[in-house]
Amino acid sequence: MKQTNVKPADGKLGIMVVGCGAVATTFMTGVLMARKGLAKPIGSMTQYDKIRVGRGSEKKYLHYKDIVPLADLNDIVFGTWDVYPQNAYQAAVYAEVLKAKDIEPVRDELEAIKPLKAAFDRNYAKRLDGDNVKNCKTRWEMVEALREDIRNFKKENGCARVVVIWAASTEIYVPYNEQYHGTLAALEKAMKDDDREHVAPSMCYAYAALTEGAPFIMGAPNTTVDIPAMWELAEKTKMPIAGKDFKTGQTLVKSGFAPILKVRNLGLAGWFSTNILGNRDGLVLDEPANFHTKEVSKLSTLETILRKEDQPDLYGNIYHKVRINYYPPRNDNKEGWDNLDIFGWMGYPMQIKINFLCRDSILAAPLLLDLTLLMDLAARAGRYGIQRFLSFFLKSPMHDYTKGEEAVNNLFDQYVMLKNAIREMGGYEADEEID
């Protein structure tokens, strides 16, 4: 590895996951199993991917850890919050994602991971009814209780660093409102005023994390850290933030398939995406207010990849529709069905249908590993604020919309951003252009 300015990854890394459901337990179990050599962390960029560094005859392909100092799987310690009190072993079994043979070998370690009481407000997720919740009078009290949790966890586990990642449900939609979200002061005031309409519980987690020196990642489509107040806090605390919404099934495919059309200059008349899923995530999304948050997150993907202003003949009139359906028979094994109405030579129409029988948690788990390791890296590299280079992992990547920035949704462009950042942190030239 080259000499870089990034601080080394010494000591334990605490990963505190908000929500101890299917996604979180699949992530934890996989890491624990991988560390024993009993499973492979397939799908994880930090564990598998190789990046070119150098150009022409100088070029070589290296794993991330050979370019930058990444935390080792053996140094990870897990913590979690949840509205249900079951430990991670019980939650993993309940989730029915993994087979018994893939959980039992790390049962003891999972049983030791017991959820802290959650900072919860049932108005934000009506379909959940757990009672392992903090008894806080105000949002500000929530923040303080969560900060204490993080401090205790760090101390008890002897962690050098902590990262907080949200893997809980989608909250109801909280649109950006300058009056409450425009500045840090405004947000703090709203927390102290216990303004439950404008301050989602997730904002308390983010606030607590950043204040305690822990990077924060939003894995649901919640707008939590997608507001200037949080950007200000990230700047103030010199902490990185990332979000939002793990890019798992249908949107992953969409962000990779739309570039095929673009690169081939084929036209697109319509794209219909529908999804059936039956896990707790689906249950929550069955509530219209929660679904709206998700829909907003999923809809922007195409428009930024196939830009109507660049190719009006091809992309001037795309009808894009996204539907999510709660459908319990399949549990975590969600399924996407996409229909693309494309057109070619002389405008003749053709159709492409993509049917993705995926597994929500299996696709999400490696994202949690990569996002936490790379956020920890970013913090050590002194990068703070929105980490756009992590757009690759996110359905609705954060960007400073107040300055007219646009999200980058093209999977291959996102990959360039990821590679360039790793190169740069590794002391190499960030030599790829986003075309």
Add this chain to the structure above:
Amino acid sequence: MKQTNVKPADGKLGIMVVGCGAVATTFMTGVLMARKGLAKPIGSMTQYDKIRVGRGSEKKYLHYKDIVPLADLNDIVFGTWDVYPQNAYQAAVYAEVLKAKDIEPVRDELEAIKPLKAAFDRNYAKRLDGDNVKNCKTRWEMVEALREDIRNFKKENGCARVVVIWAASTEIYVPYNEQYHGTLAALEKAMKDDDREHVAPSMCYAYAALTEGAPFIMGAPNTTVDIPAMWELAEKTKMPIAGKDFKTGQTLVKSGFAPILKVRNLGLAGWFSTNILGNRDGLVLDEPANFHTKEVSKLSTLETILRKEDQPDLYGNIYHKVRINYYPPRNDNKEGWDNLDIFGWMGYPMQIKINFLCRDSILAAPLLLDLTLLMDLAARAGRYGIQRFLSFFLKSPMHDYTKGEEAVNNLFDQYVMLKNAIREMGGYEADEEID
């Protein structure tokens, strides 16, 4: 446009198409209609795509014609050979690809395109029974008759340049045999000896074209110009050659979708591709000897994109199967059905199914336009031999296998090669790496 060393595209460009079937007539009709402003050449890179030139703050996005001197659609003159005597209008109507309203406005021009007699050997395509064929005693006579055709066509139409493109059926498989295909002298001897086993009719077309100073493009999977003898001829005549097999439906999707898996480091256990098609191409492929040629062409795609040696955990054991089925009810509207067995975190399996309801000729037509224009460009730029930068358009891109070169099948890598070549011919830096 920058000052470059490429000769300008002055004068008429003759495009002589071997085979006047669905693909050829859809191509011709579209060009003629586009030139009247009555149709859009969607899917054509030369007409739509924009490439970045320059880096960072210097960068700008330009159409190909603003980077390099491309022949104008108005300067194109069409010629053709076919075993059936019907003119291009009749053939277009027979093909049932285009609606009457998209053919009638250029009926006169199409009627004027009358197939020259084909150099044909029924042993190479048993299912075809046309009799508009040359009466040649030997393969060498075929060559001479074809050369005369080209010279006459050029003179009669006042063409400054001619390009010959094969859009006829797949011949039976002619594997590379060093004794007959290893050197130009050996091939010429075989032609003069009338060795019908080792010299396919298509080789006569290629030989004639190159000798007459016309670039040659192989649009079927035939091995025609994929032999050292032809490379030697191309070198000797300073002519560019390209091939093989237009990348239209299923392989297009495969070459674009496999990179999604690769970039996301998801594993692949199996990929099953099946195809139903009912046009003359399908009929010919229903003959096992002809199908074999196609199968060889389609099978290598995955292996060069998802390299087992780079990621043995992910791609070490891929079961890849391709099946093509003649199925008349759909005619030209071929349909692909792909099933991908992928795996993620901890090895858990998932499935992706892609159903492509495409139109063979609609997807192929813009490839003919791009390949002929870019080959003409290459010739004017003094580039000869195998044109690897055109791999983007081809299912089984040519490369010098005698030197251990590998085909580039990744759609996005192929796109980089295309862009770099255009940049280079345009006097810009070929600044993208293939990762």
Add this chain to the structure above:
Amino acid sequence: MKQTNVKPADGKLGIMVVGCGAVATTFMTGVLMARKGLAKPIGSMTQYDKIRVGRGSEKKYLHYKDIVPLADLNDIVFGTWDVYPQNAYQAAVYAEVLKAKDIEPVRDELEAIKPLKAAFDRNYAKRLDGDNVKNCKTRWEMVEALREDIRNFKKENGCARVVVIWAASTEIYVPYNEQYHGTLAALEKAMKDDDREHVAPSMCYAYAALTEGAPFIMGAPNTTVDIPAMWELAEKTKMPIAGKDFKTGQTLVKSGFAPILKVRNLGLAGWFSTNILGNRDGLVLDEPANFHTKEVSKLSTLETILRKEDQPDLYGNIYHKVRINYYPPRNDNKEGWDNLDIFGWMGYPMQIKINFLCRDSILAAPLLLDLTLLMDLAARAGRYGIQRFLSFFLKSPMHDYTKGEEAVNNLFDQYVMLKNAIREMGGYEADEEID
């Protein structure tokens, strides 16, 4: 033909279609073309199907017209109402369902079919904005104006009989309300009181038709004749009524596929149905109030075929979900996607996915022909009230729910009912049991 009590089909039969859109014009054009021998009325039971009559060695298979006296295609005269003033030719061209070559030969006849002004209330179909509407002060005035239309049409065209069929849009949902729909007197009072909440415009058409001695068929899911008040009117006027909702794409498949599971004793855990459609019907259904009407119509299908009380192990816990999506790129070519989660031996799960690329009007048109001819037959046979034997053609077949009757949705059972009724009217034994 045997001697029966059914009156002969002498004289002209007027078919008055409410709504002159894609469905109506495809129906009319097909009948006019078929009559000239220029098209085949595929999908029509009355024109193609053969029924067994007699048993054992006596049995023979006869076309309907050889069992009962059916009106001849040559005796049909078309009339229509619509909110848009375009004649049937213009409407057929606008609909883009049929190719020019299938419309032009009967252009004159279609042009002569000019829509009468519609009885319309925009509150029942917000997305429609036509202005070819009657200016009526009350619902009762609507009824009287429509009755006059029917009388005039009959006289002007010298019709012996008239049938009225609704092929217009889905109205907003009007649930059965005993106070207004419970008796004929109550309904008439509501009409005279101009109670626009409880009296849908479609009820005025039905009332007018029955009162003028014309059978009435409801082709949309509107509850129009699905109320005791209308049953009373049908009894009083001795007129047959039928409805509701033409069984075209997805429900047709569902009503035929569910019996496969039932007959094989395979279990069903869930059935998810989604639909994309872009015609005027889709536009109207994009309005939630209108969709609700449709959803109610589509949901009952499964439950009456796979009865949980008969096979609790197999059908005790079915999750059934139906979603319809307006998606303009495809226009009339709607598409259904069904996912069935079934289970077999020892409860092991399996999946079936059915993707139906259908054409709404092509599937509906023969239903209009069959329903009008068979309703005319029923009237001549002296059958009045709800015609359950026509359930075969309907998504949500009418039945007397006030007496606890259940709808018959199994396609094969519906077919038995249809055959038995034809047999009976033809003087044969109605000898099949519904199993």
Add this chain to the structure above:
Amino acid sequence: MKQTNVKPADGKLGIMVVGCGAVATTFMTGVLMARKGLAKPIGSMTQYDKIRVGRGSEKKYLHYKDIVPLADLNDIVFGTWDVYPQNAYQAAVYAEVLKAKDIEPVRDELEAIKPLKAAFDRNYAKRLDGDNVKNCKTRWEMVEALREDIRNFKKENGCARVVVIWAASTEIYVPYNEQYHGTLAALEKAMKDDDREHVAPSMCYAYAALTEGAPFIMGAPNTTVDIPAMWELAEKTKMPIAGKDFKTGQTLVKSGFAPILKVRNLGLAGWFSTNILGNRDGLVLDEPANFHTKEVSKLSTLETILRKEDQPDLYGNIYHKVRINYYPPRNDNKEGWDNLDIFGWMGYPMQIKINFLCRDSILAAPLLLDLTLLMDLAARAGRYGIQRFLSFFLKSPMHDYTKGEEAVNNLFDQYVMLKNAIREMGGYEADEEID
């Protein structure tokens, strides 16, 4: 139950299964588990289905066992032959069809089921390499060894009756040859002459079974008992025979879906069926000679359901193609993909695609249970020769083709035949017509 002439099902019933692979062990495990109340035999007609007996007001719906005397699950004893020596527990684990939790509770019973040495000829299944085979010099010796096996099994297990069912691989195609298969004498001569070309090993099993008074069922597409010689033997021994080829996935759907088209009088232009499967059955079928046997079996389905002579406009020109592909990544979870090109009103085309993610053994297991129980019933009812009433369970139902009989492939017609036979054996009227 009514008084009938069927002998009671007293005593143990031995079920001897040829082939102890995935299908056989799934069947055995399920029966053993069901008998302990630990699993449900879903998909089994004898265990779940109810049939109407009586007509009109007299009618009632009864389980089969309440109409006819069926053997009880508790009276079943399993035996098996296989080329591999693993016991049924080992084979079940190896098959990877059932989860451990569904096998372990009956482990002891499964372990006790040890395969007898198979009568095997590698020329009939090249891909199999087991060596648990009999050492017989001639086909006739095979017969004698198998007869001894059956006698021993019966005695050792105290069975009152035995049924033999073939659940082994598809052999290579042995077309009917009158000279060797035309009479029993001819066949016996061929056996004694050790004519290995005309006498498949499966014929030895059938001959042995019938001669020992055991009904024989052919579950693969082998022509074994589909020859006059065997019919003669069945007649002579008064034994029932049934076959051939268990109707599991794609053909089950086809035989149920084609009737939907027929009943709705929709036209069919083409039906393309492809299948991927990765179990031992798929491996054997990867050999062209074995696939041919299967293809012949699968191809006749459509033609007998949608008869071109009855409806030439609708079914006069169907292009039917069936492809089976060995594809190991999925093992027993085979998958069918069907594409139907249908047409409706005025001949307009539409498409239906059916994707069946099924499990071969899960679908086959209940067929083995039903076929063995119903064949045992037939024997006790004195029915011998071809049992056409079991067509319901078979892909290529046997019938006396020498007399011009046609197979009945329509699922619903087959169901009528099944019901009528049960009614008849139960002393009720066989009162349904096959329409």
